[in-house]
Every structure is written in structure tokens, then in C-alpha cells.
Amino acid sequence: MRRLLNATVLIEILRPLGQIAVFVAGAGLILSALMLGMAVLLRGSTVDATTMKNYGVDLFTYTLVNLPQVLIDGVTIGFVYAAIALGYTMVYGVLEFINFAHSEIFAIGAFVGVEVLIALDNSGRLDGIPYTMAYFWLFLAVLAAMVAAGATAVAMERIAYRPLRGAPRLVPLISAIGVSFFLQDAIRLIESLTTGQFHRIIPTFGNFDQQISLASLYIVGTKIDLVMQVKSVIVIVSAIVMVVGLNYLVNATKLGKAIRSVAQDRVTANLMGINVNRIIAMTFLIGGTLGGAAGVLFALKFTRIDPFVGFFPGLKAFTAAVLGGIGNITGALLGGLVLGMLETFSGSYLSVFTMGAFGAEYKDILAFAILILVLIFRPSGLLGEQVGQKA
Template sequence: MLEQILVLLPQVLFDGFILGFIYAMIALGYTMVYGVLELINFAHSEIFMIGAVAGVEVFRYLAPLIPNGYLLLAVAVVVGAAVAGLAAILVERLAYRPLRRRGTTNRLVPLVTAIGVSFFLQDLVRLIEGLWHNEFFLRMRTMPDLEGSFTLFGGAIFIQTKSVIVIVVSVLMLLGLTYLVNRTKLGMAIRAVAQDLSTASLMGINPDQIISRTFLIGGALGGVAGVLFALIYTTINPYVGFLPGIKAFTAAVLGGIGNIPGAMLGGLVLGQLENFFGTYLPILTAGNFGAEYKDVVAFLILVFILLFRPQGLLGQMVKEKV
């Protein structure tokens, strides 16, 4: 058994990274919104899904025009990011901002709204796809030049070209975001609003604008993650966002919610853990408990972190003020 585990290990670690990068990109959206609004944006999983659907549609319609898979993917990534970012801004405008205007102090109100938005968007996309193509189980079109694969270390790791693309794109995105948040004026404003919204507004920052842009950035990253997800898993439907969404939230909590490097780390760790259990649980339990329990593992990790290290791996403990 040990031998079996060791033989699989390099492949498991590699696949874990792919999953981890996708989680990391989604987790950033949760963590940034939580940073500025202290709101768990349940609808973010649907923003991710919208990105994935946009990617599928770009591949469907533009594949005959753009025979080069890499170029097509670049277009899909841009379109996915734009559509998802726009959707995120709309959600903020139409659902969350009216609540802020009223200045409600009840914490349940924005949370229930977010759940409502999440459900609404799932069926809205289903409705749109239903009217458009009369089906809502979508398949990503395959491009021949993206379908290659090779092996490393004498066959120990099997690598698809697509996986390399996912890793390259997500590393670029994460680097770009880090630069944006730490080195630009917008990033400084976002950090200021996250630290203290009312003081930031006294410093000449328009909080509504910054919140809106935070949704845009988080949504765009989610959208890119969605396109990459569609590229790898190829089958997409309007309900596909739920599980990656809740796992990315777990990742954000794991890294310390509100903390941007934390979300990246959390995503990578969670991707590894999930892939690890998904592969080894059947082996360790002699097939009695299969890969279907990997979701349970993710949820249990969430519970344990919240109980034993609620501030996450990189977060700082914040005392609740009376």
C-alpha cells in the first residue's frame, strides 16, 4: 500500500496544484469583498460560474474564426473576466448597495441577500442558456493545439498542456493582483477602505467607488478562474459554482479571511489536501470510503480551522469591540 501511495505521490501533488490555483483565484474574490464589507459574498461562486459559461460561449462562437487555441483562450479569458467582473458590479449595485444605504445593523440581512443573489443567478444563467441554446449542460469545445500532453521523471507525472496553461495564467494573475494591491493608488485605497471605511472616506476616498472596484477585481479574477475551470473540466452547468465556491471560501478562511496572501496560500493548501484525500481515501480504507468523501474533508477542515485557529494561517486576531 505504501508503495502504491509513493508511486502516485508526484502526480497527486501536481494535480493538487492545479486545483489549488483555481481555488486561490476564487478565494481572492471572497477575501477582498470580506475585507471591505465584512460580508460573505455567497454570490461569488455564481460569478465564477458566469465566467465559466462565458468561456464556453466564446469557444463555441469564436473557434471557427480563431483557429489558434492559445489566442482563443486569451480572448476567452478576457471576455470571461469582463463578463464576470461586470456581473459582480451589478450584484453590488442592485442588491448590496441598497442595503448599505439603509444602514442596517442586522448582520443577517446582507447575508440572506447574498444567498438570494446566489440562487437567483444560478437560475438566471439557466434561463438565459435555455432560451439561447435550449440546453444548460454545456460542453467546452476542445481545441486540438491545447490538447497535448507530456510526461516528466520517466512517466511519474503525466502533464496536460492545459494544466501548464492554468498554472501560468493563474500565477500571472496572482502576481498582477499582488502588484495592484500593494503598489498602486487603487490598491492603497482598497486597503484603506478595508482597514476603516469611515476614516478612509474622510481621506478623500469614495468608498462606494472603491467597493465597486473591489467587486470588479474580485469578480474578474473569479471569471478567469471560471474559464480555466471550464478548460480543464470541460462540462459546465449553472450549478457548477457551488462546490468550488464553498471550497474557495474555506480556502479564504484557511489563509485568514481578509488577507490576500492568505487566500492564495489557503487555496493551494486546500487544493493539495482535497486532492490528497480524494486519491488516497479509497486506497487507505480499501475502497470502503471513496473519493465522494473529499467534499466532506473540505467541510471538516473548515470547521476545524474555525474552531482552533479562527484567524487562519496568516491572519491576525481581531478583538471584537463593544
């Protein structure tokens, strides 16, 4: 008990919680202010008139009325990205290597979790069960996904990356792309051989699809109900647990110390008696298990998965990691939140602001635009410190 209340421990748990609150509030406020500012600037323009014609309200009101819901959705997606980005950032922090196949680790997690739930559903264990049991089974599915994804990540490191350590940096990257492609088709092969199809849908059970009414707001005379699905709450809570847990692990445990030392200087860490290979495998294991859990959360939120489901979330999560400062856990969180919000903002407002010329379909390339901008103007990311290139 005394150890648990140790000051550093408390700080390492509380600090990320505080950061999360600051990031969510900060990113939300800045983006909302930007949108509202744009709406004010465009007052009286053709855009304003078009909105008036289509929705019966002027642009500013439209923006304002939709804002709360957009923010809630943005935060949810942001946490999904942040959870995936943790895996990229862990591996990059230690090896300076983009684990391109992390998106497939994520997909494997999603598939294992969903298959477990489908198997439970088929055996009738999910019919009319109390909510506590529903949460228990979901937790079990997440656990299974974490085990499978972690094991795959470790195997992948052992087979495809370890022999290439010390080679020029593009060599393991190309190998990682190969692993990513291989795993995509491997998932497809296994799924289609065992189930005859490779699109899977998570069974509906428990109260995950229910809407919680958070509050009712009165903005400029309209009543807005702020709603949130139960599963969004689950996603956010799990992602927060993951971030806090990982932060604790890296900054307050002995293993974390070893990981940080390997990240700083592999040779010296080896001389200090740290088994570098084991630590690197551990890094992949941690990143993989987090990715697997994120996969199930993703499946829960978006219900439908296929073997290529990891590609876009993976790229966006990578963008989030770079945006926040790759190698930095809180950076991944911030990047994920900012990216998730930007994406929902563009998804809901782009069409209105461009009078329907560009719609939500462009939100996928928004991430790349951000990635390019960040890399040009601040390659170390929002929170990353300037680091030299490792030899």
C-alpha cells in the first residue's frame, strides 16, 4: 500500500490524466474557435446564403449547433487513433524504425476479438445476458486479441526485423512493408478458409449501442441533445487506461527504465547488463498488445472489419504519432486527439463550407496533408524535442 502511494507512482498516473484533460480541452477549444471564426468571416457570403437555403439557418448557427456533437465524435475517434499510435511510438522510440506492419497487428487484434465474440454468440452465450456478463465477455475478447496480437508482433520481430538490425534504415522498412502485405493476405486466407468470407461484423450484445444523453443545451434558441453511445465511452475509457498504463510502465517501472535506456543507447545499455534483444522483443510485445486491444475497440466502434481494415487507421495513427512527436507517449495522445478532431470537423463541415464541392470523402487525405505540413515545419512534432539522427 505504501508503495502504491509512492509519490512518483502517483505522479506518473495523475500526470497523463491531467494532460489528457488539457489536450482534449485545448484541441477542442482551438478547433472550435477556428471553425466559428471562419463562419463569422464568411457571414453574408454565398456560402452563408447556400447554407441558409439548404438548412434554413445561417452558417454561424449551423456551425455552432453541430459543434458539441462533432467534438464528442472527434474525441472518440481521436482516442482510437491515440491507442493505435502508442504502438508506433513505442517501437519508434526504441528502434527508430517505422513498424509498418503495426496496422496489421491491429487488424489481427480486431479479427481475433470479433471471432471470439462471434463464437460466443453462435454458442448462445450472448443472448439476453446481464450487462456485467456482456462486459466480462468483451473484456475476454479484448484479452484474447491482446494475446494474439502481442504474439504476432513478437514473432514478426524475431523473423523479419531482428536479422536486419544494423542494416541501413530502409532495409527493415521494406521488410516491414512486406510483413504488412503478407499479414493482410494471411488474415484473408485464414478467414476465408475457416469462415468462407473475410468481412466480419461484430455481434450486437449488451448495452453497447445504447445512447447516453449527456446534456441538453439551448444554443440560439435550438435545443440540442448531446448524445454518446455507450461503446464510445468504452473506447475512451479503455484508451485512457492504455495511455496511463503505458506511461506508468515506461516511466515508473524497472522494465520501463530498461526500455528507455535501450532507446537512448543500445550499446551502453548492453554493457550495463540489459538484455537488449529481450527488451526490444518486450517493446514489440507491449506495442502489439496495445494494438490488439485497439483493434477490438475499433471493431466495437465501427462494427465492420475486413483484412485491410488496418491500413487507413494505421496510416492515420502514424500521422498522429508524428504530429505529436514520435517516440513520445503523450505526444501520440495529443496527435491522435488533434487528428481525430480535425477529421470529424472536416467530415462534418467541409461539405458545408465548400458548398458541396468537396465532401467528407476528402477527410482521408487530410491526414496526409497534415503529415506533410508537420514534417516540413516541425519534423519533431508538437511535443517532441529536437533530436539528431542516430548513427
